[in-house]
Amino acid sequence: MSKKRERNGNAVPGFAFIKKVGGISEYRLKNNGLSILYKRIKGTGIVTTNITYLVGARDESVGETGIAHMLEHMLFMPTKSDIKVKTGSGAMHFERETGCILNANTCKDRTTYFFSYPVEHFERALSIEADRMLNVVLNDAVFKPEQGNVLSEFDMYNGDPHFALAVQLVSSAFHSHTYGHETIGYREDIEAYTVEKLQRFYKNYYRPNNATLMVVGDIDEIKALNAIKRIFGSLQNSKSPIHRHSVNEPIQEGVRRVEIVRPSTTNILALGIKHAAFPSKEWFATMTFFSLLAGGPDSILHKKLIDTGLASSIDTILEPTRDINLGVLFVTLTKKISHEKMELPVLKIIQELKSKDITKQAKKVLKKTITDEFFTRENSLGIVRELTEYTAAGDWAKYYETEEILHSITTKDIVNVAKTMFEPERMTIGYFRGLQT
Amino acid sequence: MKYTSFNTNGLTGTRISRPQARIIVLKFSVALNREHFARTAACDMIYTDALISGSGTYTRGKFLDAVNNTGGSLDVSMYGDILTISLKVIDTNLQPLLSLFLIMLTNPTFAGSELKRSKETIANELDEYKENARARAIDGLRSALYAQTSPLYTFEPEKIQKELLRVSRKEILSIHKTILKQPWTVTVAGGEKKTQHIVKKLTLFRKKNPVGKQKEKTFHTPQPVQKKVLKFISIPSKQNIEFNIGNIVPITLYDKDYTAFVFGFNVLALMGGFTGRLMSTVREKEGLTYGIYGRVTATSTDDYGYYNIATFFAPNNAHKGITSTLREIRSISEHGITDDEFVRFKAILGTREILTHDSLLRVTGELHSALLSGRTFKEFIDLKKKIQQLKKQDINNALAKYLSPDALVISVAGPVKTVKEELESFRK
Numbered sequence: 001m002s003k004k005r006e007r008n009g010n011a012v013p014g015f016a017f018i019k020k021v022g023g024i025s026e027y028r029l030k031n032n033g034l035s036i037l038y039k040r041i042k043g044t045g046i047v048t049t050n051i052t053y054l055v056g057a058r059d060e061s062v063g064e065t066g067i068a069h070m071l072e073h074m075l076f077m078p079t080k081s082d083i084k085v086k087t088g089s090g091a092m093h094f095e096r097e098t099g100c101i102l103n104a105n106t107c108k109d110r111t112t113y114f115f116s117y118p119v120e121h122f123e124r125a126l127s128i129e130a131d132r133m134l135n136v137v138l139n140d141a142v143f144k145p146e147q148g149n150v151l152s153e154f155d156m157y158n159g160d161p162h163f164a165l166a167v168q169l170v171s172s173a174f175h176s177h178t179y180g181h182e183t184i185g186y187r188e189d190i191e192a193y194t195v196e197k198l199q200r201f202y203k204n205y206y207r208p209n210n211a212t213l214m215v216v217g218d219i220d221e222i223k224a225l226n227a228i229k230r231i232f233g234s235l236q237n238s239k240s241p242i243h244r245h246s247v248n249e250p251i252q253e254g255v256r257r258v259e260i261v262r263p264s265t266t267n268i269l270a271l272g273i274k275h276a277a278f279p280s281k282e283w284f285a286t287m288t289f290f291s292l293l294a295g296g297p298d299s300i301l302h303k304k305l306i307d308t309g310l311a312s313s314i315d316t317i318l319e320p321t322r323d324i325n326l327g328v329l330f331v332t333l334t335k336k337i338s339h340e341k342m343e344l345p346v347l348k349i350i351q352e353l354k355s356k357d358i359t360k361q362a363k364k365v366l367k368k369t370i371t372d373e374f375f376t377r378e379n380s381l382g383i384v385r386e387l388t389e390y391t392a393a394g395d396w397a398k399y400y401e402t403e404e405i406l407h408s409i410t411t412k413d414i415v416n417v418a419k420t421m422f423e424p425e426r427m428t429i430g431y432f433r434g435l436q437t
Numbered sequence: 438m439k440y441t442s443f444n445t446n447g448l449t450g451t452r453i454s455r456p457q458a459r460i461i462v463l464k465f466s467v468a469l470n471r472e473h474f475a476r477t478a479a480c481d482m483i484y485t486d487a488l489i490s491g492s493g494t495y496t497r498g499k500f501l502d503a504v505n506n507t508g509g510s511l512d513v514s515m516y517g518d519i520l521t522i523s524l525k526v527i528d529t530n531l532q533p534l535l536s537l538f539l540i541m542l543t544n545p546t547f548a549g550s551e552l553k554r555s556k557e558t559i560a561n562e563l564d565e566y567k568e569n570a571r572a573r574a575i576d577g578l579r580s581a582l583y584a585q586t587s588p589l590y591t592f593e594p595e596k597i598q599k600e601l602l603r604v605s606r607k608e609i610l611s612i613h614k615t616i617l618k619q620p621w622t623v624t625v626a627g628g629e630k631k632t633q634h635i636v637k638k639l640t641l642f643r644k645k646n647p648v649g650k651q652k653e654k655t656f657h658t659p660q661p662v663q664k665k666v667l668k669f670i671s672i673p674s675k676q677n678i679e680f681n682i683g684n685i686v687p688i689t690l691y692d693k694d695y696t697a698f699v700f701g702f703n704v705l706a707l708m709g710g711f712t713g714r715l716m717s718t719v720r721e722k723e724g725l726t727y728g729i730y731g732r733v734t735a736t737s738t739d740d741y742g743y744y745n746i747a748t749f750f751a752p753n754n755a756h757k758g759i760t761s762t763l764r765e766i767r768s769i770s771e772h773g774i775t776d777d778e779f780v781r782f783k784a785i786l787g788t789r790e791i792l793t794h795d796s797l798l799r800v801t802g803e804l805h806s807a808l809l810s811g812r813t814f815k816e817f818i819d820l821k822k823k824i825q826q827l828k829k830q831d832i833n834n835a836l837a838k839y840l841s842p843d844a845l846v847i848s849v850a851g852p853v854k855t856v857k858e859e860l861e862s863f864r865k
Contacts, residue, residue: 046795076711092721096712099785101792103710118791148724152677155751156727159570159676264674266568297489298501307554312561334561367508367530374527378460379796434674 012225014233022400024387027225031233033209037387037396038224039216041380047122047217048380050114051129052388055205057108057183058323059245063192066185067201069106070150070193074202075113076104077142079135090128091115100125101381106183109322110392116381119218126231129213133206134235138195147193154184161266162315162330165432168258169272173326173428177249207237212391216380249324256428264434267333269342272428273421275327278320279390279398281413284405286327289417290316291365292358293350294329300361301331304349310337320389326428327421339431353418359411366406373402438794439629442814445640447648450623451804451814452632455797461531461627462798463524463538463635464805467616470652471518473585475592476608479559479600481515484612486555488513488522491546492537500537507534511541517735518588519809520616528631535635539642542617547609556601563594570672570850574679575747577668577848582685582743587657589735618649624805626797659741661685663844665864669857670850678755678851682762683731683745686839690738690810696823698835699733704774704782705765705840706731706746712785714765715746725758726750738811744840755856759863763842770840773833786824 015036018026027036056068078089087093091113095102100117115125157163167182174180184190213232215224252274276282293301294314305311311331318327333342376382390399398405420426441452471477489504489511490497504511509526511534522541526534566572576591583590621643625635661684688695707713708730711721715729729748736742750758774782793799807817847863849856 044795046792048795092711095710097781097784099712099788099792101710101789116792116795118788145722145724149720149727152725152727152749152751155676156749262674264568265564266674296501296505298498298505303498306558306561309557309561312558312565332565334564364502364505364508368505368510371508371510371525371527371530374460375525375798378458378798381795 012222012229014229015225019397021397024396024399025221026396029208029229029232032235032237034228034232034235035212036225036228037212037214037391038221039383040219040221041217044218044380045119046116046380047119047125047215047219048114048116048384049122049125049129050112050214050216050384050388051133052110052112052212052214052391053205054110054210054392056106056110056392057181057185058178059205059243060178060181060185061245063189064197064201065181065189066150066183067189067193067197068111068205069184070147070190071198071201072104072106072111072113073146073150074138074143074198075132075136077136077138077146079131080137081131081135083137090131094121094124094128107392108179108183108319108325110388112388114381114384122219122224123227123231126227130231130235133208133211136202138198138202140195143193143195143198147190150184150190151187154187154190157184158187161260161262161264161268161432161434164260164262165258165268165270165330165430166317166328168260169270169328169428169430170326172256172258173252173272173274175250176247177323178245178247179321179323179325203238204240204243207242208232208235209237210242212396214384214387216383252425255424258428258430259433260431261433261435263436264432265436266432266434267339268430268432269331269333269339269346270430270432271329271346271422272326272430273329274324274426275318275421277323277325278393279395279402279405281405281409282417283320285409285413286417286421287318288362288365288369288409289414290318290327290329291369292353292361292414295365295368298364300349300353301346305331305346309334310342320393322393339433343429347422350418350422354415357411358414362409362411362414366409370403370406438797438800440814443636445643447620448623448639448643449620450625450636450808452636453624453626453797453801453804454629454632455626456628458626458628458797459527460797461524461526461528461631461635462625462801464521464624464801465524466519466521466622466805466809467619468654468809469518469520469612469615469619470654471588472655473518473588473590475596476600476603478592479597480604480608480612482559482597483552483555483601483604484609485513485515485520486559487547487551487609488541488545488613490551490555491548492541493544493546495540497551500541503537504534507537509534511538528628531631531635535638539638542642545613547606547613549606552604552606552609556604560598560601563598567594568672568674570670570675570677570679571747571749573670573672574681574848574850575745577670577850578681578683578745578846579743581666581668581846581848582662582683583659584657586655587659615652617646619651620648622805622808624801624808626801654739656740659685659743661687661839661844662846665843666846667860667864668846668848669853670848671853672850673852673854675851676751677749678752678849678853678856679749680759681745681747681848682845683743684845685741685743686733686736687741688736688839689740690736690812694831694835694838695736696820697827697831698839700782700786700824700827701769701774701832701836702731702733702744702840703786704778705769707785708732714769715762718765719748719758719761723757723761725754725761729762736810749851752852752855756859756862759847759860763863766840766842766845770836770842773836774829776829779829779832783825783827787821790821
């Protein structure tokens with residue numbers, strides 16, 4: 001064998017080398033189908049490992065919304081081995097002993113867990129991920145307190161008018177698709193969770209062939225792969241197929257509307273639009289359009305609404321999702337204007353962009369987005385965060401095409417967003433009305 | 438990473454260079470050293486907006502346009518009495534953004550029409566802020582700890598809104614004049630050549646705008662409260678009650694107790710993750726909240742700062758939550774940290790410091806904060822060693838001295854009517 005081949009994972013038995021794109025190599029552990037992405041960053045002494053499971057809000061059934069997120073919390077509870085050695089949860093113990101950074105998050109299409117730590121803890125981090133993939137002990141003793149924490153988290157979000165309005169918007173925008181509820185779920189469903197429901201979900205989705213392990217940092221490739229094989233190699237997949245919802249969202253035939261009334265001094269107008277899947281060119285064009293509209297003091301709506309005193313702030317949400325999802329533009333109104341009086345002018349501004357020359361503005365926004373990408377990717381945590389979204393969307397290699405895609409977006413692509421996505425059959429409009437008592 | 442400190446007349450800072458770094462970060466700060474009033478707060482809010490709203494021949498629109506055309510960003514903020522301008526860009530676009538930054542400092546317009554717009558938009562932002570229970574809880578704490586003339590005191594939004602209308606262009610110009618005459622603290626990060634270039638440009642700029650007669654820092658020397666103080670801010674529209682609990686720590690960075698106290702406080706409330714005692718009890722064991730963290734902040738080489746613990750509880754858990762929090766504060770102040778915690782937190786804090794170096798942005802931020810607090814670069818680096826040399830007894834002595842559940846401020850924001858009567862029992 002040549003020296004060059006020996007330096008890559010092709011020489012490590014047990015792995016199928018899939019491809020290398022940019023600085024990232026992809027492997028599959030032959031035993032159980034675990035996917036691995038590896039990227040070397042020399043000289044830092046730091047490694048970030050991230051494991052992404054292809055399970056999220058999209059996989060939840062009626063009455064069990066938010067269960068993927070609840071289970072994410074439970075993955076920080078003790079496993080069978082942890083209970084034997086009486087140290088409490090391996091993940092928490094790892095943090096408490098070493099000071100590593102850890103966290104997890106759940107979105108519509110995936111749940112992801114990461115550790116960032118000095119390289120000498122690499123195998124320990126892997127062991128924890130392998131162990132909790134299949135062996136967390138779910139019982140009421142650990143579940144009930146954590147259920148309380150999740151309810152607390154829900155209440156934290158629900159106190160924000162933007163979140164409360166978003167919940168209503170997505171549930172109206174989607175009648176069948178499981179994107180029709182927020183990732184944290186409904187409070188009523190959280191209250192009704194049982195250990196049995198969690199166990200079923202855990203068994204169905206947490207398995208090696210539904211996971212991608214990312215290793216980004218200052219560790220040799222062969223060393224890393226050998227450790228992964230040793231630690232993950234014996235993990236088995238459940239024999240039952242992974243259950244996935246198959247949904248055809250009914251056609252929307254006109255604007256949908258929602259309204260929330262709460263005691264508050266806040267008033268918000270929200271425009272929800274159905275946008276293309278990530279990481280398509282159309283998704284990036286939508287992102288660019290949103291930035292044009294609401295990306296800072298130089299943006300169109302900022303100048304027309306905030307600078308004129310009609311709005312106090314403007315925000316947008318655009319998630320990188322595998323399917324068509326709802327992006328939202330929020331306009332927080334000042335006392336000067338009502339929801340009804342604000343709605344038409346905002347739509348008019350957007351309509352006018354269909355025929356305006358926005359080339360210069362578009363170029364600026366794209367430049368800014370490319371710069372932001374450099375800043376996001378300047379550290380291992382930022383890299384895994386982005387890679388997670390590309391992995392969840394089905395093609396991690398597109399991570400290296402981001403700049404190319406951005407450069408390829410034309411004014412026509414952006415104008416097309418205004419033309420197609422703000423049509424009535426793609427829009428859901430929401431009012432948050434503050435009731436002053 | 439390579440660190441190079443520089444100190445010319447009125448320009449102090451550190452250059453951080455990393456091979457092949459494409460990103461560039463510049464943090465430029467000036468301490469204004471003023472007495473503080475509601476009027477000052479209003480002026481500061483207008484100034485930070487007005488500074489990026491037109492310079493030289495650039496109108497606001499053209500200036501923002503020019504900044505955005507570089508792909509980078511220029512942000513202006515004021516915290517306490519310190520103005521900070523942050524510049525972020527990729528290396529190939531440094532020159533135009535740096536030029537805009539210097540034009541902005543050299544010849545800001547502060548046009549009347551922009552000041553008028555600024556007043557209205559800030560007034561509207563303050564209306565939104567009134568419903569931000571989390572922000573109001575921390576501001577409520579600071580207002581209870583600091584005198585009104587302190588830069589860390591936060592005035593009620595209504596007071597600031599009133600003052601906004603009265604702010605004159607002369608006052609805005611006066612702030613700018615001060616900035617150009619005061620010493621500058623700078624941290625710059627990126628590739629070797631680009632960071633050298635930035636420092637060179639700033640040195641030249643300093644020569645053209647030499648340090649003038651300096652405004653001496655006005656010392657406010659806050660004193661810790663000696664009993665439990667409760668402060669309620671009613672925001673009926675919220676569902677949760679936000680809390681911010683704290684007190685002045687009457688020592689400076691140079692006091693021998695400072696590092697020991699911060700170590701001990703981190704055992705109680707380390708920011709982020711699950712390692713702090715408060716997270717493992719109030720959240721994990723008792724399930725009372727989603728997050729409870731704290732930090733020691735605002736301490737400098739010549740002034741006192743404060744510790745604070747931030748959390749929220751559902752109204753029906755508020756009393757329980759505060760009881761648990763105060764219990765943990767009492768436990769650590771009376772009994773100190775354990776041997777196990779002493780060993781573990783040395784490792785934890787050591788690791789946290791290492792992990793900072795994964796990110797050029799993070800390192801820049803932390804170093805800049807250290808420089809602003811009065812630390813030299815060497816002192817910043819030596820902090821690691823200091824932590825590892827601490828003795829458990831010193832930590833426990835410091836905790837006993839400066840932490841007490843019977844002497845602190847509890848700032849409460851949200852639907853406080855539902856919990857006020859119950860929480861009043863904590864005054865006793």
